[in-house]
Amino acid sequence: MAQVILHDNESIESALRRFKRQVSQAGIFADMKKKRHFETPSEKAKRKAQEQRKKRRFRAK
Numbered sequence: 001m002a003q004v005i006l007h008d009n010e011s012i013e014s015a016l017r018r019f020k021r022q023v024s025q026a027g028i029f030a031d032m033k034k035k036r037h038f039e040t041p042s043e044k045a046k047r048k049a050q051e052q053r054k055k056r057r058f059r060a061k
Helices: 012-026 028-035 041-060
Strands: none
Touching (some): 012 028
């Protein structure tokens, strides 16, 4: 869970920027997008195979 505590004399904009950075680093938006729609078993297998190909390509470099 991302949590931001305002410091003395800190603007809302800078606190919001810190919050957005924490949320993106925690992977909350990515997880939310994955769970937004139901994924059939075949779609899930295709996605996992694609992720594996991507990892293999990255490791080969």
